[in-house]
Amino acid sequence: MISVIQPSRADGRRRNPNHRILFLSLGVLALTAGCAPGRYELGERGQAASPDEAIHNAEEYLHSRPNWKIDCSHFVLACYHSPGMNAFLNRRRYHHNLVYDLNYYLTHQKTRRARAADIRPGDILIFNKTYDINHDGHIDDKDVFTHTGLVESFHDMIVTYIDASEGRKSPRIHRRTFSFFGKEHNETVATDPATGHKIHARDTFYAAYGPPPE
Numbered sequence: 001m002i003s004v005i006q007p008s009r010a011d012g013r014r015r016n017p018n019h020r021i022l023f024l025s026l027g028v029l030a031l032t033a034g035c036a037p038g039r040y041e042l043g044e045r046g047q048a049a050s051p052d053e054a055i056h057n058a059e060e061y062l063h064s065r066p067n068w069k070i071d072c073s074h075f076v077l078a079c080y081h082s083p084g085m086n087a088f089l090n091r092r093r094y095h096h097n098l099v100y101d102l103n104y105y106l107t108h109q110k111t112r113r114a115r116a117a118d119i120r121p122g123d124i125l126i127f128n129k130t131y132d133i134n135h136d137g138h139i140d141d142k143d144v145f146t147h148t149g150l151v152e153s154f155h156d157m158i159v160t161y162i163d164a165s166e167g168r169k170s171p172r173i174h175r176r177t178f179s180f181f182g183k184e185h186n187e188t189v190a191t192d193p194a195t196g197h198k199i200h201a202r203d204t205f206y207a208a209y210g211p212p213p214e
Helices: 051-064 072-080 083-092 098-108
Strands: 124-127 147-155 158-164 173-179 188-191 198-200 205-209
Touching: 051 072, 051 147, 051 158, 051 173, 072 083, 072 098, 072 147, 072 158, 083 098, 098 124, 098 147, 098 205
Parallel strands: none
Antiparallel strands: 124 147, 124 205, 147 158, 158 173, 188 198
């Protein structure tokens, strides 16, 4: 787990005025994901987005395609459109859910942030316990690798990120926030159907990874 250490200063990001917006064409390949299945082609050509470009793509989708029917993993992949990452995931054939495979890839690329204070804009977040992934009637510590999102900004240990879920009511793409400290910025993200226990955003955080190394 990432240890939570208060940073000496807030971390922000600088916007690049020359953002490139690269669009992914819709395909016919059905893939199993951590949030819900989505459909689009994982291209293996071209150039991966930089962190600033990935954020810009996420913001563009948030504003221009808020009801895009896409799951959380494919949304992050669409923002980065990384040929290397896509090629790896295509070869994996999704033996697990796609969030699991995304976490596996980033772990082996050694991009995991050692501390929460090291989180940067453009990082990929992995969450547990956002829904009952193993269908045992509970949402608990056995429900792992259930969601992912893209960090938009990070200030004073407050993470703002953009994510998607195909199963959401309109809009499907959201800007969300959680804090590593305090009572604020810690929304309820799930409720255990067996006990009624409310699960908050901070409790679901598993890891943050730097951008794919390309």
